[in-house]
Every structure is written in C-alpha cells, then in structure tokens.
Amino acid sequence: MSDDALSLRDLVATASLETEVLAGDGGLWRSVLWAHSCELPEPWRWLGPNELLMTVGLCVPEAVDAQVEFVRSLADAGLAGLMLGRHETCPTISDAMLAEADRLDFPVLATAPEIPFAAVSRHIAAASSTRQTMEVLSLAKLYSLAAESSENLAEFTVSVSKLLRIGIRVTDDLTSRPLVEHPGPFGGNATNVRSHDYPLRASEPATLTVEEAEGEDLSSLVLVHIMKLFELSADRVYARSRFASQRRSLLLEGLLRGSHDEAIETYLKESRLAEGYRAVAVSGEDFRKVSLGLSLAGMPVLAAKRGDAGLVLARHEVFAEVRGLLAELEVSAGVSATFSDPRDVSTAASQAAEARSHAAGEGLWHEYRGVPLSVLARSYDEAAEIVERVLGELGSDAPKSRDLRETLFTYLRHDRSWNAAASELGIHRQTLAYRIKKIEAATGLSLTDTADLAALWIAYRAWVLIHDGTDV
Template identity: 40%
Template sequence: MNERATILTVDDLVSVSSFGLSSLAGGDGLTREVLWAHSCELRSPEQWLGPHELLMTVGHCVPHDDEGQKDLIAHLDRAGLAGIVIGDHETAPEVSDAMKTEADTRGFPLLLAASRIPFAVIARHVAAASSSDRVQQVLTLSKVYQIATSAADGATLVEELATLLNVGLSVVDCLTGLDVLTSRGAADSTVSRRERRFPLSGDHRAELLVREHPNEPIDGFLLIHLRKVLETAADRVTVTADHRTELSERAYRDLRSVTDPSEVTPLLQGHTPDRGYRILAFPETERRKIGRAAAVLDLPVLLGSEELLAFMYVPVAEIDRVRSMAEDFGLPMGASSTFEDVRDLRPAAHEAQRALETLRFSGQLWAEFDSRPVSVLARSEREMAAIVDSVLGELGDPSPSSTKLRTTLFAYLRNDRKWQETAFELGIHRQSLSYRLQRIQAVLGLSLSSSADIASLWIAYQAWEASGR
C-alpha cells in the first residue's frame, strides 16, 4: 500500500496478487489516485465516471478499431479517470498497439484483469480503502446543499460554492454566450488552472465552466450534485431575465399609445424621455437573444417589434453600452437621431429603420440616421449646389472613380432603374453594373430600393443637370 494510508493508487491494486491485474501500458501513471472503481459497459464511459475513478469493463465499451481505441484512452484521460481495467473475457476486443501507445504517451494506466476475478472484489477493496475520503465527501456534499438553500441570490450561491470547492465557477447562457452566474475567481488568469466544461440540462440551455487546480479536480460524485444545484440557479436567473424582457416589450407597446411614461420609468432606471432617447432597429430574429442579454447586463431599455424588425428604446446616456453589446454579438443596428418627446416614438422608429437599411451595403454594424432635407425645387445656384453636395457627397468630386460611379448612377436614374437599358447605355456587362450600384450605395449610405432615397437622388441629379456641372 501507498505510505499515505488514506490514498490508494493504481499501483497499489496491481501489487495485490490475488486481483490478477497486469499493466499493459501507461506505466508512468500507476501513481494515480483511485477514489472509486466502477464497472461500465456503455459507450462513452467518460460521461458516467469522473476524476480518480477506475473504469472496469469486459470490453463492450471498447471499440474494435485502432483509432477508436486510441480515442477512448484520450477521452478517459481528459475526464481525469484513474485508469481502465479490461477483463480477460471473450467479449473483449484485442488491445491494439495504437491503444497501448496512446496510454504510454499519456501515462494512463491500461490494465488487464484475470478472468477469474470478479470486478466486485476490486470495487469493495477500493471502497474500503477510501472510506474516510467518502465520509469527507458526504460532509462536503451536505455543505453544498446547505449553501444552496441559504444563499440569498445566485451571485452569493456561486461565490460560496467556488470558495468551498476551491475552484472558479461560471455558468454561461448558451443563447447569449453571457455569464449568468460567475465567481470572482473564475477569470483569474494569475493562477494556473485547468478548465472543464459541462452541459447543464435545465429548462434553458447553459454550460458550466469549472476552473480547477491541476491536482485538485472535483470528483464525479460531487460534480453531479454541483451541476444540479447550478442548473436550478441558472434557470432562475434566465426566467427572471426573460420576464423582464416581456415587461419591457409591454412597456414599449404602451409608450406608443400613451403620453405619460411614468409607468415604465422603473424599467428605465430613472431615464425619462425628456432627458433624451434614441430608437435602435435590428433584425427581429435576434430579438429574444438581445432581450435576454440586455436583461442580464441590466441595461435600462425597452424592446418592441413590427413585422421583420425589432426596435429598442434606449436612453441617450446608455447608447454606448448598448452599441458595445451589439458589436460583441456582431449584430447590425440602425440608430435614430435623439428625441425628447415620447409622442415621437413612431418617427424615431422610422429613422432607425432607414439607418438599418443602409447597412446592407456598407458591411458595417452600426449606422446613424442621416437627415438630408431636399427641396423639391431649388430656387438658386446656391441651393442647387447645397442639394448636390448633401446628397451626392464624394460622388460629386471630379476624380475618375467618382465620375464613373456618378455617371452610372445618373444613367440608372434616367433609365427608370432598368438594368438592361442602363448596361447598354454604359456599354458594360450587367455584373459590372451590379458591382457599381453596390459601390454607389456603400459610398452614399443610401438604398437604391428605397423610394425616399431614390427621390433624393433624382432631385440631386436634376440639380446637377440644371447647374450645368
């Protein structure tokens, strides 16, 4: 036995001659600690056993091909198992050289058990040797549930559990990728720790990230209960976030029909409309994710939707935080100008929609509404010049590239936006015309499918012609 009587190693089991165990490979790992020995014949046994546990099998869970056997050793080692015992039984496949080489490379004990030895004998021996450890384990488990029932909130719960188990803990919401629960030490990069990830099977998809000291992993017994406790806590946080999103959507609908916003100010954390707000537009398919993320990040915003677009009411003071969140998600957003009267919600939403439309051609993620008032009739040379400059921008420059795009745009407008006629007039292929039109939209920040933008461009074209440029 190991000189530390409370710690049983793989080598201790091999040294018991009555067990008939022999080492096939992975001899460098014979000093691995064994806390439990368990028989398993299911595929992917690493899902059912945990750190420092010895897998015993008659071969049903061992693949027959070389690559599969090699992968099995790799999966068991990554899961922190103590080793694998394969019974000398007719059901067991032949152990390949690839499997032995992988075990040697990883220092993962690969043992052969004599056919006359029942696995239960080995399991009872391990249980007896580690009984004191089991007592400590049960006490720790009791403390886990004591914390779970007494913690005031999710933040306190995860912090106290992390302290008890001497690990960093984070629960990541799979919809948003955000931490809904995290301990202070979870992101501590000054300490060398191993990271392990486990799916949580609550009502909402989430993942548990455990950062452990390399030689102090949480064993499988405690890990099962830890996951259950955190599944419940994570569901509670997510349900609260989704409920807040529902309240914000109801408040947004109310704002469109009432003039007194006092009922929704708690959600806005004191940011009343008269202090300035903007409306953001983004794809409706992202509304659920953005709503949950905004609630998790405690952003004082309201959400709404209309057909294929979602809208967000954002106090001016919070615009930078919301923009940062959107960019982290790679989400395109169009922003209205600033309004101070709640009755302007609809025109603000229209501005945001217009701004979002320009992003289809720019390749960017954020667009501000650019108001360009254009007179139907210009009364002077100065007004015509102002119209051309404000609408065409750099397309009014005399450079060859600007001239080519401007000529293409004017031909497109003259031909009532008919591709065939425009391409024929310019003497170019339709693909070349398509490329130029995309470049025009990107440079101008306008959409050639928008009636309002086409109207502005047509008037600018008329002003260009009338000014004799």
C-alpha cells in the same frame, strides 16, 4: 475530488499490495472510486469512469495493434487505470501498448502473483466509504448554501467555489454571455487546471463550466447535485430577464403610441431621454438574442418586437454599450439619428428601420443617411454641405455622375413626370427607369419616399444656388 479520495499513486504506495507501474505514471493522480475484475472482451463496456480494471490478461488481445487500441479504448471510457495480475494467462505486453499508455497518461499497473484482486478491492472500498461520508457532508453544506443565497446567484457561486475548491462559470448558450462566474482558487493563472463543460437543462439553454485542479475531480454524485442547483439558479435569472423584457416592451409600445400613463412618465423622468437618444432596428430573428443579451447585461434601454423586426431605444449615455453588445452578438442593425424629444420616438424608429432595410456593403452597423435640412439653404457654405451630404458621388464632375445628376434634376423639375423628363433628356422611358435605379443606389434615397424627395429637391435648389442657376 477531495483529498479523501484514493488515487492510483496511493494504491501503488501501499506496500502490502505489491503493485508496480508499468506505464502511464503521468496519470497516477487519477482517483479510484471502485475496482472490478473483468475478463470479458471490450471490458470498457462494463466499467465506468474512475473505476480500475483488474484482469489476469484474458481480456487483453495478443496482437500488438489490438493492444494499442485496447489501451486507447480504456482511456477514452474514462477508466482510472489497468491492473494486470502476473499470471500465465496474461499475454506478453508489447512496448507499443506501454508507449500508448505513456502518451495518454493512462496508468498500467502490475501486482505480484500472490496478491488476490479481492485485497485490492477491499482496500479501495474502505477508502471509498470514507469519501462517500465526506460527499454526504459536502452535499448537506451545498444545499444549506443554496437556501441561504436563494436570490443571489453571485453569492451562491462564490460559496460553492470556496467549498469545493473549483472555478465556476454559467454561460447562456444563445448570447454566449456569462450568467455568473468565479475563478475559484485558481485566479485564471494556475497551471494543471482542467476545464469541463456540462449542459444545463434550464428554461433557456445554458452551460456549466467547472475548473478543477488535477487529481481533485468532483465526484459524479456531487456534480449531479451542482448541476441541478445551478439549473434552478439559472431559471431564476431567466425568469427575471423575461419579466424585465416584457416591461421594456410595454413601455416602448406605449411611447410609440404616444401614450403618457404613469409608468411611462416615470420612465421618461428616470431615463433622461431629453439628453439624447437613438433607435436601433434589428431583424426579428435576432431580436430574441438581443433582448436577452440586453437583460443579462442590465442595460437601461427599451426594446420591443414589432412585426418581423425588433426595436431598441437607448439614451446617449449607454449607446456605446449597446453598440458593443450588438457587435459582440454579431447582429446587423440600422440606427437612427439622435433625437431629444420623446415625441419623436416613432420618427426615430422609422429612420432605424429604413437604415436597416437600405443597408449596403459590409459591416453590421448601418447609420441613417437622411439629413435634417432647412427649407432653403441660407448660405453658400450650407448649400455646399447639403449637396455633399445628399447627392454624394452625384456631385462630382465624372461623366457618369453628371449624366445621373442631369437626369435627377430634370425628373424633379417636371414633378416626376416620366414622359416629360424622358422627352427633355431625349432618352427612352426604360433608360430613365434604369438611371433612376442608379440614382437611388448612389444616394441611398428613394424617389418614391416623401422625406427623401424633399431632401433631393432641396439639394437640387442648393446646387442651383452654388452654380448661379446652372441646372447641372
């Protein structure tokens, strides 16, 4: 609140009011908007934040435990403080009640018997009138700033921060990413700064965080208008984000269809996909969060929802940023190999989807395990690399690995004939089925997928080359 607001310290310092502090002097910075005399039980039900309760003690309980709870309830309701009139009706105030007031920094004051509460009320009313005049002037300036910076949220935020001497941050609730922020006069290092969060009713859930110095709380009137202005500003950001998302989706769908209209040709020229790009697949549930996060971060990528999954296409230069964002959002993703020809977008999308569907183990990032292979290995070094990358643990000399490798090679040699393979191996078909599942788990490849079968066949031929015709 501004310096024009009356604080409890100002009230105590007014000699004519003959007021002393009994407890809670750590909260004398609190601003007082109004003062009410109330003798009803549970007076916090009738008073609001930053209002002073004045009582001759009829509403104060006599039991010690009840007095402690009484002070705690007043503080929880946000009242500015408690003023006791020194009157015979006032019960004895316990040390426990005063200790609780000290703990909560909730001021408990006492006035002389001859001071009428009306004098206190008039004093606060006069100060409030001046403050309200200043509030109206602040609101007029606030709306003038909003008009001047209607399309520039960052500029508007800086102006409001300077006008009201507060720190401001607006955060998108879904992604936890800031739409805008400015530390105000505090610079992130000041002490005695309090932070308050307020939900915004924008088109997407968002939160306004206000940082204020102690004793300079925003009035509820100014705060309501600030919230409304930032709701409107956030809506403009979200509208731009939705438009950008729709454009990204249309362009990516066009690339996947092999379309080459003017918009896509322009994007291909500007995006420099030929320098290298990768596809990232995420779940459909996560796609909305990912798409919004990409828009708010201003990343030059394409993204579209495809069935029950989402796809992101990112060129080489920004790929690390995309990965960082997904890690920040805690989103699991499958990732393709690197491509340079825009005509391979569909292949990249398939690889990313496969990597996500075959994801095993912990972690959020799952690379495609397929390997681009020559039809035949051209050297022993190349053959060894193929065996290592495709067969993985099946290339070891461990007995279990040897059994699975023999089963795989036999199955491939017999053109995937279950009967012929089981007969040569001398095992039952159910045993063969069990081993095939083990082979697929160990390699991450499917014996029903054409691309995976091709890789496994070439790995088998590479093994034969290395081992001089020995099958296993």
